[in-house]
Amino acid sequence: MCEKMIIAIQGERGSYSEQAATELLGFEVEVSCCEYFEEVFERTANKNTTHCLIPIENSLSGSIHKNYDLLLRHNLKITREINLPVQHSLVVAPGVKFEEIKVVISHPVALDQCEKFFEKNPQLTKQSAYDTSGSVKRIMEEGLKSSAAIAGERAAEHHEAEILMAGIQDNPENFTRFFLLASKLEMGENRNKTSIVFSFKNTPGALFKCLSVFALRDIDLYKIESRPIPGRAWEYLFYMDFLGNPEEEAPRNALRHLSELTEFLEVLGSYPRDAKLEKKRI
Amino acid sequence: MCEKMIIAIQGERGSYSEQAATELLGFEVEVSCCEYFEEVFERTANKNTTHCLIPIENSLSGSIHKNYDLLLRHNLKITREINLPVQHSLVVAPGVKFEEIKVVISHPVALDQCEKFFEKNPQLTKQSAYDTSGSVKRIMEEGLKSSAAIAGERAAEHHEAEILMAGIQDNPENFTRFFLLASKLEMGENRNKTSIVFSFKNTPGALFKCLSVFALRDIDLYKIESRPIPGRAWEYLFYMDFLGNPEEEAPRNALRHLSELTEFLEVLGSYPRDAKLEKKRI
Numbered sequence: 001m002c003e004k005m006i007i008a009i010q011g012e013r014g015s016y017s018e019q020a021a022t023e024l025l026g027f028e029v030e031v032s033c034c035e036y037f038e039e040v041f042e043r044t045a046n047k048n049t050t051h052c053l054i055p056i057e058n059s060l061s062g063s064i065h066k067n068y069d070l071l072l073r074h075n076l077k078i079t080r081e082i083n084l085p086v087q088h089s090l091v092v093a094p095g096v097k098f099e100e101i102k103v104v105i106s107h108p109v110a111l112d113q114c115e116k117f118f119e120k121n122p123q124l125t126k127q128s129a130y131d132t133s134g135s136v137k138r139i140m141e142e143g144l145k146s147s148a149a150i151a152g153e154r155a156a157e158h159h160e161a162e163i164l165m166a167g168i169q170d171n172p173e174n175f176t177r178f179f180l181l182a183s184k185l186e187m188g189e190n191r192n193k194t195s196i197v198f199s200f201k202n203t204p205g206a207l208f209k210c211l212s213v214f215a216l217r218d219i220d221l222y223k224i225e226s227r228p229i230p231g232r233a234w235e236y237l238f239y240m241d242f243l244g245n246p247e248e249e250a251p252r253n254a255l256r257h258l259s260e261l262t263e264f265l266e267v268l269g270s271y272p273r274d275a276k277l278e279k280k281r282i
Numbered sequence: 283m284c285e286k287m288i289i290a291i292q293g294e295r296g297s298y299s300e301q302a303a304t305e306l307l308g309f310e311v312e313v314s315c316c317e318y319f320e321e322v323f324e325r326t327a328n329k330n331t332t333h334c335l336i337p338i339e340n341s342l343s344g345s346i347h348k349n350y351d352l353l354l355r356h357n358l359k360i361t362r363e364i365n366l367p368v369q370h371s372l373v374v375a376p377g378v379k380f381e382e383i384k385v386v387i388s389h390p391v392a393l394d395q396c397e398k399f400f401e402k403n404p405q406l407t408k409q410s411a412y413d414t415s416g417s418v419k420r421i422m423e424e425g426l427k428s429s430a431a432i433a434g435e436r437a438a439e440h441h442e443a444e445i446l447m448a449g450i451q452d453n454p455e456n457f458t459r460f461f462l463l464a465s466k467l468e469m470g471e472n473r474n475k476t477s478i479v480f481s482f483k484n485t486p487g488a489l490f491k492c493l494s495v496f497a498l499r500d501i502d503l504y505k506i507e508s509r510p511i512p513g514r515a516w517e518y519l520f521y522m523d524f525l526g527n528p529e530e531e532a533p534r535n536a537l538r539h540l541s542e543l544t545e546f547l548e549v550l551g552s553y554p555r556d557a558k559l560e561k562k563r564i
Contacts, residue, residue, distance in 0.1 A: 059515040062508075065344055143450045160404075173515050200564075207506065207564045208490070210498035215490035222516075224489065224508060226344075232342040233455045235562050280517050282482075 078269030360551025
């Protein structure tokens with residue numbers, strides 16, 4: 001019998017993370033809401049949930065570096081990716097008019113992505129919160145009349161709030177990429193993309209040589225991200241995504257070749273590429 | 283006659299940025315304090331200050347990505363770099379005892395870097411502020427008896443506050459790298475390190491080819507950082523530091539070669555390498 005899936009997410013129900021979970025796994029999926037990303041990872045590592053869904057990168061604000069660090073600290077495997085279009089709305093308690101609003105509450109990244117809206121409306125004060133959907137929850141629970149939230153449509157629906165303005169973000173091309181992580185290895189089909197992390201020996205041209213193991217085998221790369229190694233000032237870990245699966249010949253050879261050049265190398269998971277929004281090769 | 287230097291910094295006097303400014307330029311340097319990094323860049327771009335000093339990277343928490351984005355948006359040139367050792371202290375108003383403290387105020391990055399201290403003292407609540415030195419200013423101005431700040435020694439001295447505990451950070455190897463930016467090009471001596479930013483044409487192995495222009499000429503790289511290109515989902519800009527100066531033959535040839543592979547390429551500045559803490563090659 002199939003184990004029931006429970007997905008830990010950061011933020012409240014109605015958040016973009018919940019939206020990504022249902023798009024990936026269907027409307028019946030059960031989510032477990034956490035305030036912090038540490039908690040999201042821990043619940044899954046401790047088997048309190050079967051999976052967790054974490055944002056890893058936004059097409060405007062860049063990588064969620066904290067989650068790269070947490071990926072390394074916990075032994076969880078990436079089993080799926082999804083690119084979610086992000087559309088921010090101005091959400092209020094039913095009946096509240098735009099003229100009444102003085103404060104706008106949301107996650108700091110969402111506030112940053114609506115900079116032009118705030119420039120046009122200098123009377124509004126920004127206030128940071130830990131989650132977009134959580135801001136909607138707050139204006140509803142506290143019955144705030146002079147506050148609005150910035151959140152997705154789904155958050156407004158979930159909390160029975162009203163959308164006053166839709167699409168208030170600066171840039172319509174706004175996508176967040178999420179990873180579904182599992183506490184145990186899952187061998188699904190079409191696992192044609194792989195994420196790894198490595199650090200290399202201190203030799204000249206080290207990064208060039210590490211990239212060569214892919215280039216010499218015509219393996220496409222999609223992403224590279226560097227993070228500091230704590231306690232070893234100015235040394236870096238590199239996270240990389242490539243096309244292929246370590247069970248195929250060329251990627252397997254590339255990883256063996258890479259292991260000759262690295263001090264540390266770990267496969268974070270192989271998963272089906274989300275082709276809805278094709279990432280450019282690098 | 284020499285123009286008087288005025289340095290825009292983020293945060294209050296006594297902050298790590300001011301400390302970096304005086305280590306680089308001497309105790310007489312005049313600073314102009316700003317709340318936000320945008321303001322720091324704008325004051326210098328608008329010639330209200332001759333320079334600005336910005337943190338670009340911390341050896342534990344990684345790059346200050348916002349400042350990479352702002353570097354590109356403003357036409358300022360990097361003229362110096364400095365690596366500053368960061369030592370966090372627990373700072374209180376004179377006479378306050380540890381037992382009285384309930385809340386600890388600081389910049390979120392400083393709070394994160396003292397995680398073990400908070401684990402050992404679960405009775406303490408963290409509170410975010412925009413600046414380390416600004417938190418000390420607040421506890422002093424408001425005469426707070428149940429709050430402490432986390433900040434550097436210099437912030438305590440500047441505000442005549444008391445250091446209750448020194449070195450409370452998790453990791454003693456904590457350095458922040460700063461850039462001194464000027465509104466006009468300065469041709470100082472020993473400009474042996476260069477920072478560039480580029481984006482490349484969408485071809486397979488593009489990043490590998492871009493790194494090859496340095497590797498084939500034995501030019502050492504120290505840092506690579508990728509940032510999203512707004513409005514072009516999942517395309518990246520790459521920031522890179524290398525050893526050398528575009529006026530020398532090999533770096534000049536490498537940059538010409540790189541321009542064949544890139545859509546966009548800009549030199550952000552050449553400056554003397556801070557050899558106090560040697561960065562590893564990548």
